[in-house]
Amino acid sequence: MKKNKRILLISSLAIGTPIALASLTFSCSCGGEKTNTFATEYIKKTNKLYDEKTQTLDLSNQYITHIPSGSFSKYTIGSIVASDKSKNNLYRLYDKDNKPNLKIKKVILPNSLRYIGKGAFEGLDLEEIEFRGNNLKKIDERAFFDNSIKNVTLPDSVEEVQNQAFAFNKLESVTLGSSIKELSAGVFSNNKLKSFDFKNVKKILSGALANNEFTTLTLPDSVEEVLIDFVDGNKDKKVKITIKNNNLKAKLKEELKKDSNHSFEIND
Structure with missing residues (x-):
């Protein structure tokens, strides 16, 4: 994990640890197997699914409906390899110091996919995700946390993108899909965003866009509820917010009167 991964969120936001994520399982159409069994199956197919030249893991031709929690995170994969030092083709992916020889820069996800579990691709140093099809409904907490992704376009089918x-x-x-109505706590925090299209978003939770590079933002009329710390980060250089919804504007103005220690000011 990179150092200093601290985010300005309200105390009610619980942040899971990498160790906890690595041990999570998810009951789904995958047959109820444990996360490490799921991951092992696809790592064994590396020669067929992985392009070494482009460093791409292509799952587009696999029939996967659910990717269980922690499946491809560096923590889960590392624990699988560390516990299996036989001659099978898992161990060859790691060197003698148990550091990964295999680098995954891009993941292509299949049309059949409906759910991505907690921490599923955490900490891989991914740079690109390609979503195939329009069946994905939910991306769970920290699914792509701690990577190097520069751009993301979510399918219109996605309804939930969790903390x-x-x-x-x-x-x-x-680029949000048209079905996303809520930006969850910390969902796009600690990135390099300078602008944001809220599309059909109605609610923005704590720290959803915290610690980015905004100088201005416009909240459209569709945004009805915003937690006051949604964009917190650099309090010395406040984001200038234009709010189209008059009720929301009045509410946030009142909240700022009570507590101005936040990273934005409202344009009149």
């Missing part, structure tokens, strides 16, 4: 799902990346642009 910190894309936090601590290098995002410069985000």
